[in-house]
Amino acid sequence: MLSQNLETGKKGEDIATDFLTRKGYTIRERNWRHKHWEVDIIASKGNILHFIEVKTRTNIQYGYPEEGISKEKMQHLKNAAVAYQYRHQRWKYVQFDAIAIQLQGFNVKEIMLIEDIYF
Numbered sequence: 001m002l003s004q005n006l007e008t009g010k011k012g013e014d015i016a017t018d019f020l021t022r023k024g025y026t027i028r029e030r031n032w033r034h035k036h037w038e039v040d041i042i043a044s045k046g047n048i049l050h051f052i053e054v055k056t057r058t059n060i061q062y063g064y065p066e067e068g069i070s071k072e073k074m075q076h077l078k079n080a081a082v083a084y085q086y087r088h089q090r091w092k093y094v095q096f097d098a099i100a101i102q103l104q105g106f107n108v109k110e111i112m113l114i115e116d117i118y119f
Contacts, residue, residue, distance in 0.1 A: 008103070012056025013040055016099040019111055025050065029084075037080035041099075049091040051081045056101040065100035066114060074118070 017027055020043050028049070029042040041052040053073065055065035062068075074096070081094055096117050102109040 008056050008058055009054075011103070012099075012101045013054050015056075015101055015108055015111065016041060016052070016054045019099065019113070020052070023113075032080070032084065034080050034083040037076045037083070039077060039080045039084070042084065044091075048093045048095050049085070049088075050095050050097050051077055051084075052097045052099060053077060054099045054101065056103060058103045060102070065102060066098055066112070069098055069117075 013030065017030065020041065021027060023045075025043040025045045027041065027043050029039065032039045032042055039051050040054040041050075043050045043052060053069055055068045057063075057065045057068075077096060081096070085091055085094060095115065098114040098117055100110075100112045100114065102111075
């Protein structure tokens, strides 16, 4: 089951990367790690650096993908963003986003970019 979840997650991140690229974002990092924190995608568009959490589900038995983003996960994303911004100081503006993806078999049923989330 765990490897199936990892496969679904990787597929979702691949889909999200393609989606963002088509929308004019530049992908800076994928699966960037600092200590025990990880950011799925770090991208830029204009003068804004985006820290993006990707959630992918194959069904909604346990809720919609975006419902899987906890306060703890957001705190980890913020902590990682501080570390990344310290190393890349040219980025003055940051934004936290999420991409929620629902798959139906091997196809994308729905993809939603949720911009400027913060809690």
